[in-house]
Amino acid sequence: MSEHDMKLVVVGAAGRMGQTIIRVIQQMPGVRLHAAVEREGSPFIGKDAGELSGAGFVGVPITSDPLEAFLHAEGVIDFTSPAGSVEFAALAAQARIVHVIGTTGCSTADNEKIAAAARHARVVKSGNMSLGVNLLGVLVEQAAKALPASGWDIEVLEMHHKHKVDAPSGTALLLGEAAAAGRKIDLAAQSVRVRDGHTGARSEGTIGFATLRGGSVIGEHSVILAGEGELVTLSHSALDRSIFARGAIAAALWARPEKPGLYSMLDVLGLTR
Ligand code: NAD
Secondary structure, three states: OOOOOEEEEEEOOOOHHHHHHHHHHHHOOOEEEEEEEOOOOOOOOOOEHHHHHOOOOOOOEEEOOHHHHHOOOOEEEEOOOHHHHHHHHHHHHHOOOEEEEOOOOOOHHHHHHHHHHOOOOEEEEOOOOOHHHHHHHHHHHHHHHHOOOOOOEEEEEEEEOOOOOOOOOHHHHHHHHHHHHHHOOOHHHHEEOOOOOOOOOOOOOOEEEEEEEOOOOOEEEEEEEEEOOEEEEEEEEEOOOHHHHHHHHHHHHHHOOOOOEEEOHHHHHOOOO
């Protein structure tokens, strides 16, 4: 450990991603666990964050007081819930510390509140923090641009574990946005999120989504470009949650010297579409 290590708070410390991030912080140079936060009433308050995550004792008891936790910290890593991330965005902006948000399922109103906080704070938000998915987004945009909407239909297929609460996944929406950017269309106006019953034929130019849930799948995504007589499939498989944790920690380190603003993983990774 060095005195220059970035002091990070993990909120949602008992969650699937929270525990993974705590383990990865112990392995990555340049960062240290400053505090760990869980929701009020969680059975894990007071437990050692390292022991809970399987990383071994780290001397950081889980607290339900984010204000205290953010004091003297330099960054917050947040994979919690939309309501939690909106609350933490205001607190991180007050504390003038970096806020990395991996939470998905945020509404337009939630995103507006997070963007308002980013006027005073360095916020990095992305529906997927992995290098592979962000590269896939760049490739999807190129493919959508190259293949004409008149002959090529775009469908986004995803599968996740049975505990996931939002659909389509943040990653599926990120890939849909990339395809829409390639086609220069507005995703919200052109997406088909559900099909059921007598739907009629597919409308040209739309982007369709299909969601599968089951078992312990960490994240499978495919973007299918379907033409007459041929299919192009661009896909990504997440085999381990540490890909998101490493990306989130890299985002915190990247944002440390930046000016206040709302950034994405494309900025962090230097990927331009
Ligand atoms: P999870 O349910 O296992 O963990 C969430 C944790 O956050 C829980 O322990 C919960 O108690 C805690 N929490 C929720 N609201 C809180 C609050 N207000 N204050 C303190 N703690 C709070 O879920 P998970 O699988 O770890 O996923 C969490 C989020 O991250 C989801 O939105 C998921 O879609 C997203 N996710 C994003 C990426 C990415 O790369 N961006 C990758 C994986 C998961």
